[in-house]
Amino acid sequence: MICLGIESTAHTFGIGIVDQKGKKVLANIINAYKTEIGGIIPAKVAEHHIEVLDDCLKKAMEKAGIRFNNIDLIAYSQGPGIGHTLRIGAAFARSLALLLKKPLIGVNHCIAHLEIGRFLTEAKDPVLLYVSGANTQVIAYEASKYRVFGETLDIGVGNFIDTFARELELGFPGGPKIEEFARSGKKYIKLPYSVKGMDISLGGLQTNLSKRIKAKQDSKEDLCFSVQETVFAMLVEVAERAMAHTGKSELLLGGGVACNKRLQEMARIMCEERKAKLFVLENQFFIDNAAMIAICGIEMHKAGMKTEVEEANIRPYERTDDVEVKWR
Ligand code: AMP
Ligand code: MG
Numbered sequence: 001m002i003c004l005g006i007e008s009t010a011h012t013f014g015i016g017i018v019d020q021k022g023k024k025v026l027a028n029i030i031n032a033y034k035t036e037i038g039g040i041i042p043a044k045v046a047e048h049h050i051e052v053l054d055d056c057l058k059k060a061m062e063k064a065g066i067r068f069n070n071i072d073l074i075a076y077s078q079g080p081g082i083g084h085t086l087r088i089g090a091a092f093a094r095s096l097a098l099l100l101k102k103p104l105i106g107v108n109h110c111i112a113h114l115e116i117g118r119f120l121t122e123a124k125d126p127v128l129l130y131v132s133g134a135n136t137q138v139i140a141y142e143a144s145k146y147r148v149f150g151e152t153l154d155i156g157v158g159n160f161i162d163t164f165a166r167e168l169e170l171g172f173p174g175g176p177k178i179e180e181f182a183r184s185g186k187k188y189i190k191l192p193y194s195v196k197g198m199d200i201s202l203g204g205l206q207t208n209l210s211k212r213i214k215a216k217q218d219s220k221e222d223l224c225f226s227v228q229e230t231v232f233a234m235l236v237e238v239a240e241r242a243m244a245h246t247g248k249s250e251l252l253l254g255g256g257v258a259c260n261k262r263l264q265e266m267a268r269i270m271c272e273e274r275k276a277k278l279f280v281l282e283n284q285f286f287i288d289n290a291a292m293i294a295i296c297g298i299e300m301h302k303a304g305m306k307t308e309v310e311e312a313n314i315r316p317y318e319r320t321d322d323v324e325v326k327w328r
Contacts, residue, residue: 003073005294008089009081013049015060016290026064028291042084075297078106079315086314113254116292132255133158149242150198185225303327
């Protein structure tokens with residue numbers, strides 16, 4: 001079975017093509033909307049997605065080396081995300097399904113980050129530490145659903161990092177720059193550490209950092225280093241707590257922030273200490289991508305799930321545990 005997946009929950013438009021039989025990602029084309037300053041304006045991102053979607057499709061088909069009649073299934077990200085951009089992906093998916101006369105399946109974006117790990121690695125039942133721009137969640141399968149075991153109580157960790165980087169005038173996206181500066185950091189500056197039960201909070205830390213940056217008393221390198229050490233320790237702590245609570249012995253990383261080598265290292269140390277296994281993906285599968293949408297779509301389709309074209313809506317506020325999981 002070959003599935004074409006479409007991703008459009010936020011800044012990234014993507015087309016992925018996955019061959020289920022060969023367990024292979026045939027194409028994973030990503031085109032992300034970027035800004036020099038500031039955040040993203042929904043209407044502008046939607047415009048971007050409309051501009052790039054035919055080119056993404058063309059590139060994906062060329063890369064996969066298939067014809068349209070080879071496609072068996074269309075999958076699209078149904079939510080959660082920005083309504084303006086989700087709508088573009090859903091409309092595109094409906095059109096393709098009608099034209100190609102193929103079944104359609106709507107996919108939850110957060111769950112897709114976990115399913116791609118199960119598809120591409122040996123992981124069978126991992127806890128997912130999902131750390132992206134807008135989302136920060138610890139997700140695992142339990143009692144027939146994907147459940148959120150912990151999350152941020154305020155801002156997503158990627159957005160937090162990007163705001164911090166913007167205040168340091170390092171540009172957008174901030175993550176890779178912070179990582180670079182952190183490597184030359186020498187001194188650990190004590191910062192607010194906020195784990196509340198299974199959850200984390202970043203708002204207080206953000207205010208603290210804004211003040212520090214304005215005061216110009218610390219070096220950028222030390223600040224970046226200290227922010228990484230503090231925030232990643234919080235993330236790894238809640239991930240470990242979820243593993244202990246569920247009794248699971250696999251940890252999977254997901255989301256753009258998972259590209260960070262220091263976060264990977266800290267997660268690896270924690271896993272080694274509790275004799276668990278850490279699963280790390282290529283960066284192209286960490287960030288928002290459509291290969292994961294295709295993969296999740298295949299799993300759902302195999303379980304007999306289907307989204308009728310007339311019902312192929314968007315679900316901007318869908319929660320991970322709203323989804324009925326028939327494929328596990
Ligand atoms: P996503 O929303 O999953 O596409 O992830 C985007 C977020 O990942 C942005 O906030 C980036 O700043 C962040 N990011 C990307 N690379 C890194 C990195 N090396 N370290 C930390 N954050 C990163
Ligand atoms: Mg994502």
